[in-house]
Amino acid sequence: MANKITAPKGTKDILPQDAAQWQLMEAQALEIFSKYGYKEIRTPIFEATELFARGVGDTTDIVNKEMYTFEKSDRSLTLRPENTAGVVRAYIENGMSRISPPVKLWYKGPMFRYERPQAGRQRQFHQVGVELFGIKEAAADAEVIVVATNYLKSLGLNDLEVELNSLGCPDCRENFKTALKKSLESELDELCEDCKNRYEKNPLRLLDCKVPTCNAIFAQPQIQEVVQSDFICDECSVHFEEVKSYLSNMSVKYSINKLMVRGLDYYNRTVFEIKSNNLGSQNAVCGGGRYDSLVANLGGESTPAVGWAMGMERINSLIKSVEPVKIDAYIVSDTSVEAFKLAEELRAAGLSVEIDLSSKKFTKQLEKAAKTANFALILGEDEIKNNSVAVKNLDTGKQETVNRKDASERIKIGAS
């Protein structure tokens, strides 16, 4: 075992027995997103490091300690830890601001973050996501959320919770941060180490600390008063009310979580998550929100935008497994050239067909057929002479000899 090469830490093979579920997730993405007019975009798996530093935000953990960064020809490149920054870069670079808005894009693919693996968290993982550019109205926020819930519904996931919050505009956010920090100033020494850190770097995150002593402090009335206050400005407040109103009218169930903060710096106004109780500690299936300043920050014309991403491994662990499908026919023959030719004829007619490639005995071939196929096609000397083939239904055991050219029709009828 000493020299066995294994998959790198935090990576996983997606094996043939799981392929059907991944294909389903991808097929539903294409189908559902297309109904809303979203077009697929495929961006590079690595980008200039600066894109993520400026896009995702250089105060975030993702950028500070989780990126796979490497140097090549004096360029600093990074394996994408998420794809919104890449899509925005492509939007700007390809002049999509000249397309009449909205510009609706979706993507799927691997992302990379250098973290300790655990349930629902890998170093290479896959996301599917949508981005909508050019619409500042609340209808856009509502649409992307509806797209998300309908996509999950199409995979049989109806009972997931949508959590909603508004961060307001940058001014609202600053006001809230200041108020919160002020309210906690006197308690600072009592907080846990993580919280002291958050106090400086990311005050909004303080509230979902899991340490009991911290929770007790946050539960104090004078602090709750700040937490529960409507700190967002009138304009942001109107926008948020409109988003909620759309969702209610679309019968999308949601709850308001005033403590929800997104980890990426670029969000403003609407933020949301979709969670499941069946995922262990990493319970968010989908996360997203509005990011009206990102396009300008990355050098484009100021363009409002909203979008989300879902973790495909997390979705995959929630959808029920797809039953393996048998092939249509397995050809049993001692004359491999003829078997080969017959298989090609049937494949051309649209069937899935396998043959024995290793000169196994008749009974072994039939055994293999019984395990893997719905029909066995027996092609012996007599059949070849008569230009016929014996078609055996492996469920019922019934067998009949038909003209070779009718074999594909016989199987299609029998299979239906």
Added chain:
RNA sequence: GCGAGUGUAGCCAAGUGGUUAAGGCUCCGGUUUGUGGUACCGGCAUUCGUGGGUUCGAUUCCCAUCAUUCGCCCCA
């Protein structure tokens, strides 16, 4: 970066300080060289993650190391 659990075959898994390390699934071969999937027989770990220590002797006890799982942090 921090904390806890687990490492016996492709998978599941029993086991004990002492001759050849149970069993099941899968796979391969045979009983059956033109009729299967259910039966029966046989094959598949010179070795228990790796290195070192204790011992007459270690898969079993100790230490280290690596891998993996779960949790913290963070996020999809």
